Amino acid sequence: MANVAELSSEIGRAAIGPRFDEQGFSYLRKIYDEKQKHELALKLAKLLIKRESVCMQGGCYINDHSVIAKTIINDTAVKHGIIEVVDVILEECPWAIEFVDENGKNILHLAAEFCQLRVFHLLKSKLGFLTMTKIIANVDRKGNTTLHFAAKFDDRRQNKIHISAYKMALETHWFKKLKGLSPTHHLQFRNSDGKTANELFDDTHKQLIKDGVKWIKNTANTIMLVSTLIATMNFTAAFAVPGGYHQVTGLPIFASKTRDSQLSMPILQQHCFSVLAPLEAPVYLSRFHMDEFYFNLPLKYIMVGSSLFCSAIYTVAVFVQALILVNNGDFTTIGWCFGISAIIAAVILFILVYVDVMFPFFRYFGYLLFE
Structure with missing residues (x-):
């Protein structure tokens, strides 16, 4: 019983912990206290379980009111x-x-x-x-x-x-x-x-299915709206040649520049992903059966969300390349620094939003594959 009493007193002292709050580290103190209480409570549980196990081996009867039970x-x-x-x-x-x-x-x-x-x-x-x-x-x-x-x-x-x-x-x-x-x-x-x-x-699960169907349809509406706006904007921009056309020859002014050919690939990729994003629309034809929640609907959500994310990323890439083409890469040092910083901030923001929105379903497929 002495060991049990010692561990109990240690758990009480763990609630006090080191004086992190005096130094302005109250958050660290909370983490430290929780970790200490968890470790000491586990030690106490192990000690009680071992003592009762020994008691059982000695012939004592253990009923439903025992520590283990x-x-x-x-x-x-x-x-x-x-x-x-x-x-x-x-x-x-x-x-x-x-x-x-x-x-x-x-x-x-x-x-x-x-x-x-x-x-x-x-x-x-x-x-x-x-x-x-x-x-x-x-x-x-x-x-x-x-x-x-x-x-x-x-x-x-x-x-x-x-x-x-x-x-x-x-x-x-x-x-x-x-x-x-x-x-x-x-x-x-x-x-x-x-x-x-x-x-x-x-x-x-009737009510949960109703709530799930409502969430999926609302998400599908949002994705279709955003992807349609992106596709419409970029479809118009794809035929608006940067720099305009030469008034005599009718050819694009920057047609002779090597950067002009590099602009077409991001535009093509962006349009492909913009077309894939509205594939969430067939979700309205789903029966929303249990089996569809198991695999089909999570897979569609990941595909559509990833397509929308790539579409947004390539939109930024197209804008940057078009801006460089129009200005012939002639920027000041401050302009380059500001532009690169803005691009990095935009990409990081997209990635954070993407991870926050898609992580639950990536984790779910991890359960399917590895557990």
Whole structure:
């Protein structure tokens, strides 16, 4: 008990931490305090788990009110994805995998219910094939299988995600992932409410699908508007030759300059991407079924968003080349510095906006490919 008391006092002292705030580093102090409390709380949890494991080996009975049972099932370890604690419990007490809560839910049921992908991967790596198959096949007291828990949508999971279409894609991915591991007869297994997992998924995701459809259509309208403006502007500019035409010969004034031929390639590339961007329009013909949220709609979003981004970048490139052509590259040093700085700022702004908008769906495809 002395070790437990020492660790508890250390956790209390960690809340005080070094006096960063006296030096104007209150933000660093908060980070340091959180890190210290996390490390010390993990040490305390490991110590308690090891002590109870030793007690179990000595013949003591461990019930549902034990530290291990409450930590892994009733409280936070699995529900909040604290894999460090779950890992320690599985290392010290492999029998804890048999624990269930008052509703008959085991550790995998909770991981499926709260969409804890990291806990799921930890279980797959720690447990053997037979043990994993056994806990997947378990059913709780209300007749819910692991697939039922994955199918039921709850606002408590994915609560940090605000893009409804992205949330629906993750929900579909999670359901299909567990569907591939569940026994075949679980697909037709009905719970106490008389619903299969597929029926439960459709019923609980109706509002999320509506929100996802609304978000996709609004995004499609925005992309079509912006891409149409860019294409119209650049289509007009493509036939307005920089410098105009010679009044006698009728040829472009800068036709003899080598830079004039270099201008045509960025214009062509820009037009190609401008044409690809409105491909978001066929989304209105989509049925918006679960399978489309799984792959087709995220892929279309990435393609269209990337095309719009490239179109904007090439628009800047065309403008810069045309400006250099008209002035024959004759700029002052200040002009060059100002122009280059403006170009760099514009490109960085485009990249930041692109990453902010597209990152969730790139991350989603990372889940599909590597997890």
